[in-house]
Amino acid sequence: MSDQLLAVDMRNIRRQFPGVLANNDVVFSVRAGEIHALVGENGAGKSTLMNILYGLIHPDSGEILINGKQAHITGPRDAISLGIGMVHQHFMLIPVFSVGENIMLGREPVAGPDFYDRGRARKEINDLTKKYGLALDPDARMGDMPVGLQQRAEIVKVLYRGASILILDEPTGVLTPQETKELFVVLRDLVKSGKTIIFISHKLKEVLDISDRITVMRRGRVVGHLTTKETNEEAIATLMVGREVLLRVDKKPAKPGAVVMKVENVTANSDQGVPALKGVSFELRQGEILGIAGVEGNGQSELMEVLAGTRKTTGGHILLGERDITTYDARTERDAGVAFIPEDRRGTGLVLSFSIAENSILGRERSPKFSWRNVVLKLVAIRDWARRLVQEYDVRTPTIEVAARNLSGGNQQKVIVAREMASKPKVLLAAQPTRGVDIGAIEFIHRRIVAERDEGTAVLLVSAELDEVRSLSDRIAVMYEGRIVSIEDPDTPEERLGLLMTGGGTRREGAA
Amino acid sequence: MPIGSVILAFIIGALIVAVTGANPFDAYSGLLCGGFGIACSQGENPALQLSNTVVFMIPLLTTGVAVALPFRAGLFNIGAEGQLLAGSVACTAIGIKFAGLPAPVLIPMVLIGGMLAGALWAGVAGVLKATVGAHEVVTTIMLNYVAQWLVRYLIIGGPLQLAPGTSRSSPIGVNAQLPTLLPADNSLIIFGLPASVFRVHWGLAIALAAVGAFAFLLWRTSLGYEIRAVGQSQKAARYAGVSVRRTIIVTMLIAGAFSGLAGAIQISGVDHSLTDKYFSDTTGFDAIAVALLGLGSAVGIILAAVLFGALHSGGAIMQSDSGISSNLVLVLQALILFSIAANFVGQIARLIPGIRRPQALPPELPPAAPLMTEAAAPPPEPA
Structure with a gap:
């Protein structure tokens, strides 16, 4: 040397x-x-x-x-x-x-x-x-x-x-x-x-x-x-x-149940006002993880926001069971059983200056569980809830009064994952759930997502990491320029997915 | 940090006094006497000085809240003064018109009337911000002028004028007046003076209750939670399903009600009629300093209001005792505000080696400087 x-x-x-x-x-x-x-x-x-x-x-x-x-x-x-x-x-x-x-x-x-x-x-x-x-x-x-x-x-x-x-x-x-x-x-x-x-x-x-x-x-x-x-x-x-880690996601084959969410020909605009979704259709079943693969900026973010109610559609329909939830806003979506782990953890998923306890009820501050008649917060119930989440989801923090800002990225993400999963959702939207978090937290979050699936939740996963999509998903939808161009098996070779993600390859239409 | 700013302001103030050839110690002992009744050299009555300080403090409490609450939502309410004036106009009008009603009915009426008028005044700015994105700093400043000129019109040649040639309104009915804490009885001698000279009125209790209500709203209610969420991250608030527009409007309405309450309390508890003194009233502007100095917290607002009330009432004694113009008080106020806004203390601390502290965690409420740049941020919600 x-x-x-x-x-x-x-x-x-x-x-x-x-x-x-x-x-x-x-x-x-x-x-x-x-x-x-x-x-x-x-x-x-x-x-x-x-x-x-x-x-x-x-x-x-x-x-x-x-x-x-x-x-x-x-x-x-x-x-x-x-x-x-x-x-x-x-x-x-x-x-x-x-x-x-x-x-x-x-x-x-x-x-x-x-x-x-x-x-x-x-x-x-x-x-x-x-x-x-x-x-x-x-x-x-x-x-x-x-x-x-x-x-x-x-x-x-x-x-x-x-x-x-x-x-x-x-x-x-x-x-x-x-x-x-x-x-x-x-x-x-x-x-x-x-x-x-x-x-x-x-x-x-x-x-x-x-x-x-x-x-x-x-x-x-x-x-x-x-x-x-x-x-x-x-x-x-x-x-x-500093310890042995499980790189591969350990999961049993999915047992998909009934269709929970049905997305029909949905269109929506980006922040700049140009069409970002150009007719997206798919079905999401109970107990499965549908992964969305695609190069960032092909409409995945907009799709998640539309489904979570924070972005307006310009056409198409979204059905949750029998209910048409196309026009629902974020609050009514959440109440209807759609949980959302947003991709922008620090800006959107958390209020950084709020404590863990306060963040643990973000979006649910008016629910009967945490407030009397939508008006006065039930501080004791909120503290108990936050303590439970911190314990069950292994958030490393001295107390629940610590501001979210002072947590590591992985622990911040665990707070969001805990909050969204603990509400027992019908549909879990997970956008970049492990972006920028350490390997230990990735391992933990992956296990939780699979556990959620096994309990019958329908999971829609968006990730820029192709490896993550492939290892977690039961089916993979490839998005390109605002459309789902193909729905593939998780063991599809990376080369083929890569080709589809950039607009090439022969498309297999979304038969689910 | 805020205490450092106050100390720094007093040091600079002392230098200014010294440079102009007077004795800073005389000046500050005058302020101390006039503000808190301590160290009086000319035989002033300490109880009377304290009473005056409290009277000055009362409107600063509620208007301080009216500035601090919108801060929490990321809004800069410069219009507390206009909202206060709107409240005092409503209080005067109701107090004159319904003078015949009994006090237990009329007092709540004038106070609530003042709150509604203040809410309306601030609500205009809130609605404009939420719908067309008009910046609240601009609109609330403009609404201050509207309110000032409205008062002018009303009492000079307008419908509330007492008599031609005067610049005041008729007095409000006796039943619309907030009683003083001590009976207005000249035969009763308290602290060596007739009880009627102590002008502390029941508005003190109302204002303290208002500050308590502010703290409760902010920390113990769903709405307060949402107001703080909107102020910290509109994206996160929207993600939570909070309507940012609605929250902005509601916040401004509540803030305006607090300011309007201050105006009503001033008329009902102190002045009993709308006078030309209100043309140059600065309570609503001092409130900005109170809210900043108090870091937007209830306890902080009370402490800052005490300080500003004491400065106000101390200025007169300083002038009469040591011959230093009471305008020094305004200089001190300005220096305090300036020093908070520019974070002078932080800058100085950084220059001194050895006390290089670890980067302090950002305080609950962002300090003034970022708040002021925030004022240039784009309007909320395009949709």
């Missing part, structure tokens, strides 16, 4: 935040020309470490060597001049600018004072994209580009600034399986031409697929340096969580 040149060598990095030791004597080294994966759960300290490397956070102690030389990184400017580039999880792009303008932003070639030299910019970008085999049209408007190409533009932007060490923060989170494959081809080419890549991810399959070596972090410490070829998913997960 020591005979190889280290592109990045971070030694004994320590950084204390109020109440947490985010990095505790972290040793992290990346060899020149490798793809090095940095994995760990939320809050393990990965972002802190990378922000230190990129100069956004200063360590309390420790030293950093870049290409064998001591480096003093006081800000991103220093990092960039040392050849370090960062592709953020959330793109830093201006949608109304062209691809070229976005790439050049801040470093525009100028002809004379203050004149943007479009010709030279185009040539420089073309040279760069040709060199690394990254096809991009510099004149296209950024906002019109698919996410995969936007990400590519981010990568080119970093290369344009002369980066030789690229940090990619959760780069596949927003990509389709196909786009992920294309990204991996690009990454391998970049390494071949001498770049070094740090790949941050929690998707272990991808990590095993793309990386040469792996560093695992847990609670601010490095708990393992692994060579990818010599390890496997279970071993990494065990290191990440």
Whole structure:
């Protein structure tokens, strides 16, 4: 190991935040020309470490060597001049600018004072994209580009600034399986031409697929340096969580019962007023999990909101049993037995400044169980209820008076899951139920969803993680551009689902 | 944090006094005497000073609530003054018109009349916000002007004018007047003074009850829960099935009723007629400072109202004892508000090494500065 040149060598990095030791004597080294994966759960300290490397956070102690030389990184400017580039999880792009303008932003070639030299910019970008085999049209408007190409533009932007060490923060989170494959081809080419890549991810399959070596972090410490070829998913997960975890969802075959919810040709608009649902029809049965697979932004969010009553339909019908609930609002839907785990946990599913107890009755603050005649809250009943939920759903908190803001992502999500499931719903709408929560909580929430199904609840699941949809669902509906294009078995090959999700493939019409 | 702001304001105030050549200690001992009856040097009667402070405090309590409640819903009610005036007009009109009714009927009538008028005044802003998205800061400010000019019209040449050439209304009926706590009897000597000079009236009990009702509404009722939910996250409120529009309107109606109550109490308990003094009344504006300083909580509002009441009543004594203009009080009030809004104390604390505290958890109610930027947020619910 020591005979190889280290592109990045971070030694004994320590950084204390109020109440947490985010990095505790972290040793992290990346060899020149490798793809090095940095994995760990939320809050393990990965972002802190990378922000230190990129100069956004200063360590309390420790030293950093870049290409064998001591480096003093006081800000991103220093990092960039040392050849370090960062592709953020959330793109830093201006949608109304062209691809070229976005790439050049801040470093525009100028002809004379203050004149943007479009010709030279185009040539420089073309040279760069040709060199690394990254096809991009510099004149296209950024906002019109698919996410995969936007990400590519981010990568080119970093290369344009002369980066030789690229940090990619959760780069596949927003990509389709196909786009992920294309990204991996690009990454391998970049390494071949001498770049070094740090790949941050929690998707272990991808990590095993793309990386040469792996560093695992847990609670601010490095708990393992692994060579990818010599390890496997279970071993990494065990290191990440600190105990053995069940990666596969353990479930019996479904016993679907009667149709509970019937969706007929439903149409609805997005927030921007353009059609987002263009005639969605399906049936949902008791005791089954229907998963919706699709690239984000193809109408899944709108579908869930329509079914939960927080978005108006522009056509079609929704039946709950015999009842037409098309025009129901969120409250009447909930009273009718439709529970909803929304995808936006922090903004929608919780009032962050409210305590756990207060959040445990969100949407039910006027129900007879928690109020006298819709007016005065029954504080004792609310406290008992919250205590029960915290206990049954294993929410890790000292008391139920803790503000939701101060819980970890996984525990926040458990509060929502508990509240929605404990109301004994007929239909459970679960949108991205495990997004951004740690493996332990994912395991728990998955088990609960399956248990809910086994008790006869009809579950509709939307997830951007294809793995999650495949492992939980009894049937998979693929959504593309506001329509359900096919209903598939859960063991359908990933390639076929990926193709359907992007508008290809032969469609099998929704026979349930 | 709020206490720090007050201290900071007093320090700056002292510097201003010193710079202008007077003695800050004289100024503040005057304030202390006038506000709380402590450390009086010229033989003022402490009980009388306290009584005056309480009289000033009473309307600040209810108007403070009228600002704090909408804060909880994410609304900035700048219109407490207009709502107060609407309440005092209604109280005056009813108190004159039905002067013949017995007090147990008439007093509730004038108070409820004032509350309804205040609710109406604020309700206009609430409805406009909920339906066409007109910003409540703008509409409530405008409605303040409407109310001020309405009062002007009513008592100068208008239907409520006492006599041509005067700028006051006829007095309300005796049965419409809130009794003072002590009997208005000159032969009864209390604390060395005739009982009739102590002007503390039963409005104190009503105002304290109003603050209690505010706390109960906010923390113990479904509506209060929804108001707070709307204020913290409209998305979450909508997800819960709360109608954001309805909640905005209801919140403004209740807030207006609290302000209107203040106006009615002032007429019924203190002034007994609508006078030109109301043209330049600033209670509804001081209420903004009271609500901010009290962090929107019931106990905080009471404490802040005591402070502002004491400043008000102390200003006169300061002027007569030490010759420093009572306008210093207005400067102090402004400095307190300014220092809260700009979070000076927090900024200063950050500059001093060694007391770099861990990032404090955000307080229940967002501090003033974000509230003010919130005021620029887009209107709710497009649909």
